[in-house]
């Protein structure tokens with residue numbers, strides 16, 4: 001069974017309450033239950049942290065053992081050389097995910113330190129971005 005780690009970064013614990021016009025009304029916990037039903041053949045794990053170092057620790061813990069990592073690093077996407085270096089350091093492929101289309105938003109969201117070290121990026125499909133990213137590990 002393929003093991004997939006989903007990692008959500010800062011403020012994504014507030015999905016469902018946070019800026020619903022941008023991020024929707026669903027909590028990630030509710031959506032994670034749907035993901036588990038959609039991918040019964042995958043062993044899906046979910047981790048969220050508001051702290052950069054904890055995200056890096058989770059990448060280190062899973063990045064040599066799991067088959068895939070789906071990472072929404074939130075605002076750290078646009079600031080974190082340290083998370084980019086962590087992704088460079090591990091062997092598990094990482095898919096960068098964003099719920100919103102960051103290119104339709106403020107220009108500071110247009111640059112990602114992570115994209116060039118990720119296998120691919122899924123951006124702007126709402127919560128469905130996570131499903132599409134996991135789907136990429138079915139091939």
Ligand code: DQA
Pocket residue numbers: 010011012072073074075076077097098099100101102109
């Ligand atoms: C986000 C986009 C980021 O710019 C923002 O800081 C987030 C969420 C997204 O999923 O659309 O926290 O990663």
